[in-house]
Amino acid sequence: MENMIWDARYELTALIMLILFLVFYQLQRSLPLKKNRVFMGMLVAELSCILWDLIASYISTWHMRYPTWMLEISNMLYFLFLISVYYLFSVYCRCTARERAADPILRWWQLRVPLWFAIAVLISNPWTKAIYDVSRENGYVRGWMYYYLIPAILILYTVISLAFVLYYRKYLSIREKGGLYAFVICTMLTSMLQIYFFPYLLITNIGLSTGVAINYLAMQNPEFDKDRKTRNYNLEGFGRYTSEQLRMGKEFQCMAIGFANYKTLLSIYGSQKMDRLLNRIGIRLRNHYNHAVTFYIHNGRFVLVFPRHIEINPIETELIAYFDRNFGLNKDVLQLNLRLAYLYADKQIKKPFDIGESLEMALDDACRKEIYQLKVVDDALMEKLYREREYHRALHDAIEKDHVEVFYQPIYDSKCELFTMAEALVRIRDPKLGLLFPDTFISIAEKDGTILGLGKIVFRKVCRFIREHDLDALGIQAIEVNLSPIQCRHRFLAEDYLKIAEEYGIDLNNIVFEITESATVGVARMGKMMQQLQKAGARFALDDYGTGYSNMINVMSLPFYCIKIDKSLVWSYFRHEDWILPKFVQIFKDDSLTIVAEGAETKDMTDGLIEMGCDYVQGFYYSKPVEEKVFLEFLKSHNETRKE
Template identity: 30%
Template sequence: MYILEYEVCAIILTCIILAACIMGRIKHDSQFKIYVSMLVYLLVTSITDLLSGYFINHIEKYSIWYIYILEYIYFIFKMLMIVMYCLYNLESAESCYRRNRKLWVVITIPAVFGLVLLAINTFTNVIFKIDKVNGFVRGKLIGVIYAISIFYIVFAIFYIRRFDKIIEKYKLYNIEFFAIVTILSVIIQCVNPRYLVESFGEAICFLVLYFNVQKPDDLIDGRVATFNRKAFMDRAKVFITSKIPFNVISVSIEDYEYLEKIFGKDCMSDFEIDLADYLNSKTKDMKIYRVSDYMFYIVSNVNTYEQMKDLTEEILKDCDRVWMVGDLEIPVIMDICLIRYPEDVSELEELFTCTNYFAKEDHGKENRVIIAGDNEYYNGRRKSKVKLAIHKAIKNKSFEVYFQPIYSTKDKKINSAEALVRLNDEELGFISPEEFIPIAEEDGSIIRIDDFVLDEVCRFARTNELYKKGIEYIEVNVSVIECMKHDMAKRVSDKIEKYGLHPGQINLEITETATVNSPQMLDINMRKLVEGGVQFSLDDYGTGYSNINYLINLPFHLIKMDKTIVWSSFKNDKAGIALDSSVKMIRKLGFHIVAEGIETAEQAAKLESIGCEYLQGYYYSKPLSQKNFLNFLDD
């Protein structure tokens, strides 16, 4: 009598794993599909083995042909499952096996031979036979079937061991565990034929594979059900270590912090899930990774560069619309960037730097595709060169300070200016502040740049007696890192005193980001300097971090309306209403207003009419070198 309880357990366990696979939202790549196919084959073999065992236990009641049919189904699906197991293992090496014709011959021949033996078994009984007395009787060549199975298991393991540098260790260990347990369960069943434990042992192996390979918790982003940053880093390190070329498409959302404030985190979380589902639907065998908030990577070492280019354009076309989350329209702006290894980046950190840079770069208000290899403005390798240029400029004091005039609508003349730092390198040429300032902030060299600019402004103002030329004060930008320094107030005061300037001749510009990142220390530094006569401006007002508390609690003198809100007001009636209301509110709070980005007479007239006292932009002048600024004032 056969013991059937193990087969029942195998069926139940297999059904549970299948249900988990079907209900899961993880991307179904090729290896996953093979895994599910094996589960189906295991379910079929478990059911047929269970029924066959039951019929043999009650062979006097049933025709032996029922058992023959069940056994043939069992052996056919068992053969298919073991072939799929081999392919599952080889899939861990991805493209390394797919175009190898000799390998496919090796994989195909044993299975075909086994199926031929099954086909002639009806006439020869060389594999098995069924009789009323002994039930299932093994034939002379049944060992060949087991030998074929062992061949596939051993062959797959030895083959993928050749690629152990590009296959994650945990996959190798779990694949080997599967082989060992499967072989042991076969041996146990051969020694004790009454115990049908082979399928149960295989079901246990599938369960282990599911949790450790198909759904490892530490590699899955639970929020959007894609692979996470760690999973990408593990895979990318394998590629880079083995010098395997691969392509990455990054898809990121601009100003997501602002969208979260407007629509709420729950709504934007639902949007991010929708975006992940969309990206999964557009990519077949490529994996999707959520590497940070609202940034996804699509990774492939199989698809060609041209195919990946086509995919970026396809995503851009599909995403050039308003996204709906429930009844809400989400005005999303996407950056889609294609990067190649090793052509565009040579290490993992460069890849992250490159995608983060493009995601933060100000480029307007529309979706765009960036091909890193075609982009002359920046790529991953450029960062190290820019760093060298920054440190060389600090050492040689070769930064330049330009001045952009600011027009007073009350006095009808230029009465102040903003100091802007510029960097020209012998090798790289002109480097935009949008590029080198973030890099300088990252490595801390921005402190020395701030000190140089303030020193140069004070020297320039004193040497050329700017107050006699009608320049009441110069606005000097202060970095976030500078605002966090406890000795900021003392260093600024010492610099002003060094050049004998009146404190009111210096106006320090603080960005809204600084008010968010270091409000307490900033408050302390500001109040010390204001008591000494230095004034402050809040820069970039209206760019997404605006908080009325900072206007109320911090001692600002000027509020600078960002150019984006100024430009939007001329394109959108609602933006115009928002600008007009903001100006009225700021004026009632007792602040003076500078409107940035003024480029036409129409803009100047409009901003003056709604109450902006100071105007800055190309309509009046572009940023000028020190010599040209002096000539501008004299004219």
């Protein structure tokens, strides 16, 4: 066995690079996850590996000057930290997989077995000389098991790491897989080159440091978990953090912070000023509650996550006191209407996304109230959440499996005393939940974007109905089809609906598109879409007038031929709570607009609405929305009888 002389130039480069990298990473404040702690452990182990490699190389080169025990310990620590880096990388891969998959393919104790074996071999090495032999005469020489044991352990941990990446590859992004593969290539290439081809050239740690740097850029940058506006952790980080806490069986508390008037302030002051204000709030929350993990979710909403032993009442009091003041934005002064929601996360919460969704729902409920009240996530709210989740499942199943049905509600023409129009209303017939009405799933469809596909399905079914039935013979002049605000903002809505109408071979003269008041806020965006459909023969009705979203200017600037007065306004009038209904009717009649009154439930109401001047009356007094077959029978029995 020959005495070894080492070239440490690459090792010094790796040392400088890793020290700078370690300081930079520590200053960035990463999300407190086990994966991030393991990555930090990799950095420390790699730094220790470089230092002990340099120390061991120096002592071994000048072995005559140092006692044997120093050679023994320095080399032992080098090999220990080298194997530890590979072990920690396999743990890191397991943590990455654990964030996305429920059951990793290996347990913690199984990962530690090769490490324990290596530690046992290193501890016994002074007697066995298996890995290396040191003496004052010969310095350091490789032992009889070196070429078999060290590469085997390094390769084993590399194979384990690759197994995690390959087994869970469908859960990993291309960037993440690239970072993990790059680490494996860099580390194994330099380690094997040094072991088998260039034993005198210390290049193992330059490969490890390069692999760590690539992995940082690909998936470990703390900025990935931070919101740019507030510099707090973001929504994705919130999901990852709470998921890990639940997996580890830890109980914790969440205090969600929102503002009832945030959207109004955003529309008045603009995103730049509001972002600056949110940044100030984020700094305050982060610095003042340093025992909590602070997240910015979206739309001016923050979440503070506290350990379970923290008393929450003083925190609520402090938050109320802090936000009960005016905030200055340059020359502007504004006040935030604080709303808080609280959740205690214990072992009863099974799914991590229950936390975020329940807090969102609780804040929504709190924002709808006029005065402040802490909204606590309780069993009733969780039941509501699970129910909405079932509606969400039913909605997607309905679109995928064609469980969507169209019901029709006849509309009475007060002049000819016949039912000459009908409104098409969507229903879902779910095998598990039964018949679902729009108020259970339309808001969900608008949130997740499925409203676009759902709207096309309804329009197709209406077009099929028109093609298969002679509307003139039925006495029907038009069928009303609802368009939600989300649909109206879709760039290609008109083109899509014109293609569907062409596919079924019908024109749009028999179609009236109902657009709700809330959609008329974006007048400029609406105009082009309405013109395209209007050229094809379609007409437009303003739906739900009186719900408080639009104004007369919006109504007059868009090509509506008809105004549908919301049932809430009708009911208020006939309950003697509000007397403005006749004035609205007169204003619209003066502008030659057709009036449809919704919500007529009694004969007195229908007679009063007709006497008031309403052209059409719609409501349960005549008929509820019914299935297509029942609707056809209704028309035959009522319209034909009246004609006779």
